[in-house]
Amino acid sequence: MKHVICAECVKCKKKYEAAPNLTTCVCGGVTDILYDYEYIRFLLSKNALSDCRDMSMWRYRPFLPVEDATPAPPLRVGWSPLYDAGRLAREIGVKELKIKDDGLNPTSSLKDRASSVAVAKAFEAGAKTIACASTGNAASSLAGNAAAAGMKSVIFVPSRAPSGKIAQLLIFGAVVISVDGTYAECFRLSAEAVKKYGWYDRSAAVNPYLSEGKKTVSFEIAEQSGFAVPDYVAVSVGDGCTIAGIWKGFKDMFASGCIERLPRLISVQAEGCRPINRAAETGLPPEPSEENTTADSIAVGIPRNADKAINAIKEANGLTVDVSDGEISEAMKILGQTSGVFGEPAGVAGTAGLIKAAKNGLIEKNARVVSVVTGNGLKDTASALRAAGNPISIPPDTGALEKIFPIRDA
Amino acid sequence: MKHVICAECVKCKKKYEAAPNLTTCVCGGVTDILYDYEYIRFLLSKNALSDCRDMSMWRYRPFLPVEDATPAPPLRVGWSPLYDAGRLAREIGVKELKIKDDGLNPTSSLKDRASSVAVAKAFEAGAKTIACASTGNAASSLAGNAAAAGMKSVIFVPSRAPSGKIAQLLIFGAVVISVDGTYAECFRLSAEAVKKYGWYDRSAAVNPYLSEGKKTVSFEIAEQSGFAVPDYVAVSVGDGCTIAGIWKGFKDMFASGCIERLPRLISVQAEGCRPINRAAETGLPPEPSEENTTADSIAVGIPRNADKAINAIKEANGLTVDVSDGEISEAMKILGQTSGVFGEPAGVAGTAGLIKAAKNGLIEKNARVVSVVTGNGLKDTASALRAAGNPISIPPDTGALEKIFPIRDA
Numbered sequence: 001m002k003h004v005i006c007a008e009c010v011k012c013k014k015k016y017e018a019a020p021n022l023t024t025c026v027c028g029g030v031t032d033i034l035y036d037y038e039y040i041r042f043l044l045s046k047n048a049l050s051d052c053r054d055m056s057m058w059r060y061r062p063f064l065p066v067e068d069a070t071p072a073p074p075l076r077v078g079w080s081p082l083y084d085a086g087r088l089a090r091e092i093g094v095k096e097l098k099i100k101d102d103g104l105n106p107t108s109s110l111k112d113r114a115s116s117v118a119v120a121k122a123f124e125a126g127a128k129t130i131a132c133a134s135t136g137n138a139a140s141s142l143a144g145n146a147a148a149a150g151m152k153s154v155i156f157v158p159s160r161a162p163s164g165k166i167a168q169l170l171i172f173g174a175v176v177i178s179v180d181g182t183y184a185e186c187f188r189l190s191a192e193a194v195k196k197y198g199w200y201d202r203s204a205a206v207n208p209y210l211s212e213g214k215k216t217v218s219f220e221i222a223e224q225s226g227f228a229v230p231d232y233v234a235v236s237v238g239d240g241c242t243i244a245g246i247w248k249g250f251k252d253m254f255a256s257g258c259i260e261r262l263p264r265l266i267s268v269q270a271e272g273c274r275p276i277n278r279a280a281e282t283g284l285p286p287e288p289s290e291e292n293t294t295a296d297s298i299a300v301g302i303p304r305n306a307d308k309a310i311n312a313i314k315e316a317n318g319l320t321v322d323v324s325d326g327e328i329s330e331a332m333k334i335l336g337q338t339s340g341v342f343g344e345p346a347g348v349a350g351t352a353g354l355i356k357a358a359k360n361g362l363i364e365k366n367a368r369v370v371s372v373v374t375g376n377g378l379k380d381t382a383s384a385l386r387a388a389g390n391p392i393s394i395p396p397d398t399g400a401l402e403k404i405f406p407i408r409d410a
Numbered sequence: 411m412k413h414v415i416c417a418e419c420v421k422c423k424k425k426y427e428a429a430p431n432l433t434t435c436v437c438g439g440v441t442d443i444l445y446d447y448e449y450i451r452f453l454l455s456k457n458a459l460s461d462c463r464d465m466s467m468w469r470y471r472p473f474l475p476v477e478d479a480t481p482a483p484p485l486r487v488g489w490s491p492l493y494d495a496g497r498l499a500r501e502i503g504v505k506e507l508k509i510k511d512d513g514l515n516p517t518s519s520l521k522d523r524a525s526s527v528a529v530a531k532a533f534e535a536g537a538k539t540i541a542c543a544s545t546g547n548a549a550s551s552l553a554g555n556a557a558a559a560g561m562k563s564v565i566f567v568p569s570r571a572p573s574g575k576i577a578q579l580l581i582f583g584a585v586v587i588s589v590d591g592t593y594a595e596c597f598r599l600s601a602e603a604v605k606k607y608g609w610y611d612r613s614a615a616v617n618p619y620l621s622e623g624k625k626t627v628s629f630e631i632a633e634q635s636g637f638a639v640p641d642y643v644a645v646s647v648g649d650g651c652t653i654a655g656i657w658k659g660f661k662d663m664f665a666s667g668c669i670e671r672l673p674r675l676i677s678v679q680a681e682g683c684r685p686i687n688r689a690a691e692t693g694l695p696p697e698p699s700e701e702n703t704t705a706d707s708i709a710v711g712i713p714r715n716a717d718k719a720i721n722a723i724k725e726a727n728g729l730t731v732d733v734s735d736g737e738i739s740e741a742m743k744i745l746g747q748t749s750g751v752f753g754e755p756a757g758v759a760g761t762a763g764l765i766k767a768a769k770n771g772l773i774e775k776n777a778r779v780v781s782v783v784t785g786n787g788l789k790d791t792a793s794a795l796r797a798a799g800n801p802i803s804i805p806p807d808t809g810a811l812e813k814i815f816p817i818r819d820a
Contacts, residue, residue: 172752175814
């Protein structure tokens, strides 16, 4: 990998060769991939991108930490739509709002970006089985991307994960271990199994390549906006890997000369589970938190990528916003009704935080904002039904109809 | 619309002006849109397409029955991936199999293609409200596409529709009328309401523009295959509108000179609801059928586009295949495990039929086949769970793990 210099511990700055199965530093810190941006400038430019017909995250291959010979995994991940949400922008009082609908990825979440890179690195490592612990989306994305690439997957999920996510895993042929415990216990068991059985580890806690996949969402936001970087990017935060990846993506593009400025980040957590926001606000190390929110994908009491996430929030002069489950439900409805985008609770938490930030005057009225919707609402229809209420039930006759619509062209 | 000549009744051949709110013929037949292909040749070519950066169904605008000034609706519909399913091809014994994953559309089904055109035509008609009766996907696609375009939608659904689909409707802000009756009763009530309240009618039974939207899936299959048309295209059939649209798409491309041959169609219905296949086989008019299948999107006992569908099967020298619910479940698993594609029951019925046709020697071993997956499996996770079984539940300790994986690198 000529374009990759090495990996570096985010804590102690110790350097490592960027081997396919690199995990955490001896000090326990997560590692980060460092690039040769001068070399990348030769491989990639705005012009080259405008000619590129690969409408997937792999159009940014010069920015991805894989060998030239490594095949891009089969599922078409990325290049999700960036919608202009003009009505919602007016409603909440910002100049411009765009919605990046990452629920339209192959397994319906942003995590496909990470899993696509994980499958590529597992291929380089010569592994036949990939494992991870996940509250759901990381798992289903791994299962789907591994299946398409002809690899096996073993998934550890906490027993509370919604049935839609479990169904996906099983249909993709994953071996699914439902652990009657917390996410932390799932994680520990997965780590033990990886060590014991020699599987490739797709846990965002230890694998430095996952946020490298996730960063492609920022490349797309930049390119789909004509490289005019927004003032703010709002995103929901659970484990911390996604916001870290988003920040890395903008930094990569900036370092390579594709964009001329960096956005501020809005880090949104649930009120009932906000260890990263708390740490970012206080400057103290993150403390284990309760996991009290219906937004299951961000109910992560012990975030494993807290360091990367907190650094990202700090470097990006970021805002931290906490939202209630009620505010998340409300955002789900507003987003659907004004933009035709259906996000899962954790997926729209970023939008909920943005709405709250705008309402509280934390962002300027002339701001240009992007909200990343990280997962599809079909993943958790029970939450959607709670948010949206019930249909109007009637018997099949005209009289019943007239009671609902008494006048012409209602 | 310079490229549109007129509309024509598929039954009595009476011609009509292609007005935005055109419905059925006075004789009761559905109408079909006729194009000026000589004119279209000026507007569109293989070269022009290869330069086109609009990665949505609207890249084929010269083939769509809309005015030049009509804006394309906001949601990014179409340009779904066409995957090479090599392992599945070998498994079922055909030379080449490609999977068109139309579950990755904005509201997760192929119906978005029809609804996108419906919203455009409603705009031309000056309507503010669009209505339809649907078992689910047509409805959610209408609700989402209408919401994004700032239009109201009123949806009549039979009370048996899965909750995932209802949740989508409500989140998109549709007025949802759940009718305690059959699809036929839903349909009747919707038609009455449209007439009474002056809404735009998105029922596939009467609106000739919907199959014009659906045909774009064939344009994409052709273009994504480098204009090398497959020998067979397999698709599930309910109301009949989709298979009619698919055939129209290939005929359009052929008439305009973009492709040099036409594929054969494989029309797949559920054993418990096969009025179109029965009619195509016997040559007799379709008879009302029971609706006995878990594949709810194709449980249409009185198909309203039977004429267009039967004509398509006839013209395409098509095969008819009926599949059991068990075969549909099996196809769901095989597709997920070999290709990483998660389809809903009706969505994978086409694949089930293709597998059955190959097994029974109905298609040649050297055939090149495309199977269209019409809807995302997340729409009906209960069916997926029934098909896929349950995860392995364990307490959070290593001993439990060793019982499942007794050896290293399982």
